[in-house]
Amino acid sequence: MSKKELMFGNAAVARGFWEAGCTFASSYPGTPSTEVTEFAAETAEIYAEWAPNEKVALESAFGASLAGARSFAAMKHVGLNVAADPLFTMSYTGVNGGLAVVVADDPGMHSSQNEQDSRHYAMGAKLPMLEPADAAECRAYAMAALELSERFDAPVLFRLTTRVAHSRSPVETGERTEPPRRAYQKDPGKYVMMPANARGRHVAVEARTEALKAFAETTPLNRVVPGDRRIGVVAAGIAYQYAREALGDRAAYLKLGLVNPLPEKKIREFAASVDRLVIVEELDPVIETQIRAMGIPCEGKALFSRIGEYTARAIAAALLGETAETVAVPPVPGRPPVLCPGCPHRGVFYVLSKLKLFVSGDIGCYTLGALPPLGALDTTLCMGASVSGLHGWCKAAGDEAAKRSVAVIGDSTFIHSGITGLINIVYNGSPATVLILDNSITGMTGHQQNPCTGLTLKNAPAPAVDLTALCHAVGVRRVRTVDPFDLAAVETALREETAADEPSVIIVKRPCALLKPVVAQRKPPVTVERDACRRCRACMRIGCPAISFDREKGAVVDTTLCVGCGLCGQMCAFGAIRGGSGTRVI
């Protein structure tokens, strides 16, 4: 019996894979894709793991598919850049067991460093791509993805956007059916991609695209929704929902579920049946450009932005000239995200900004060290770039500047793609200093295990990477570990290692303040000795949300937020702040 329940988009994707008999998942976390794999891991039938990065994840899923398993790999949009290499050639090899590649775009950049549109990958790699518009479609399309993958012998891209991935809506679920595992048959012509074989496979890829185009014309994944024929909207995913919200039955719709390749005949027929053909798609004019190339007149980016998320109101304004009145509210101070109270990253960034070093930054919670009052980062590009970027900087800026420069990178990010940069530092010899901020978890994306933490996605014990041994092994001789709650020790380590004429690594080690065992051992909040406080505001420089300044009272601690890390106490020259784990007796 099936029943309807309110389901998170990403949970519904996992549910669909599960119902379709998926048995293997390998992913790397990234908002807004992370929960797909976390929900899959909650099932007994799907073996699910966190890989060190997206390329490893996708290649692992490829191996599982070869072995006959229905499998998936999930990642955020920028993760697909990392996995693009296997993706493009997997298009040639095709699959054995059905294989889906979930890629979550983030229009509006709620939690991302860019706003790239993954649909370009579907066109570039010549792969089918599905895009659901709500949780029910997340489930249904996930099932369809694995089936289509086997039917067309192609990995199937599954595009999500933040508002679909992170919305709950009703889903009718079904039972799981596990198709018999497909036997592996050795077939070098298909699976060994060297030039002679790949030439043949490229022919197969082009033939597959033709077959997919024919399929696109008839599949119910692409459907016409009737309405007033004066406006005809072509849309997919969340953009379809915004259009429907704005226009209701004042427009007819061609709702695309399969966004690559496009159904040309269907589009032509739909265009002929409406007065005005309008393409509503967030980000790039991917559908519009193709429809124009078919010679079909349409409107799209002339009306709507290429930047950020759409809204129903913006669509109504552009198409119907409807405007809404809004109330002007006096502005209030902004509330940017901040490092949590007790965050082990905080002290490091305080010292970095105090020493005025060039800081080659990376992606993780510690990117927040770029914000005032810490303001410690000079660059943040993509995962791993802190280490490799620092190498180039050191080479070009000269030895003096090199000695005033460091890279900062988290444990998960270091394993993801920092280690190769470190090998380059050693191999090509720059006197760079790399700080590995090891908080024993992948923090930014909401606490995922990684190869350094000693646990797997399913919470089974696993060998933990020994970062010190790893750095030694690649040829870094100077490797030391410091506790970020000991500001003096951090400063000494930084001064000594940046001064050295050879590569060095400082492992800054302390677990994330939000990890359960850390929470369980929290110290009581610090207290301020009123008479001792000289109102110098030194404690404000660490940017802790738990301590603020009152003109009359001086430093004030919010006892509901303070976790007693004692960093503020170390800032105080007058001993006015008492308690906390980091306070040392002078």
Place this chain on the structure above:
Amino acid sequence: MTELNLLIVGVGGQGTVLASRILGEYFTAAGLDVKVSEVHGMSQRGGSVITFVRAGRDVASPLIEAGGADVIISFELLEAQRYAGYLKPGGTMIVNTQQIDPMPVVTGAAVYPDNVRETLAGLGIHAVYVDATAEAVEAGSAKAANVALLGAASRFIGGSAEAWEQAVLACVPARFRELNQKAFALGRARA
């Protein structure tokens, strides 16, 4: 019109997600189509957070736009003003009186406004102020402030106390049932 648009705003870490789950459960049980939209990730780290809950016969967009919310539940005082423009004319704001200084205020770059109530009143907004933390403490733990706040909001959303209780119970772990039941009832009674 049976459609209802609710906005939950606050500061990352305040428990807004549980409140939106309970609302989702409540409307689903009432047989309505529902969309709940949350943003996870970066904004959780003490940033300003916003959750949309929409219920009706057929809900298309998961988002609510300026002037579209029937009820806004604000978990923090200043956030109420930040999102006041989302309220529909004639709508209601349930405002927790808790104040959390944002970083620009902590660093002295900005001042926490001391006239949020006056500003909202000046805009003609019907706001109900709740000391949800105190109510939650009375119920047994400050952690249940989110549910107490929801109890207050339930008065302006409608529905029977029983239906709400069912929704609360469906969303909280068994060992916290009594606490949340109490907090919800207190919030509902005082509003």
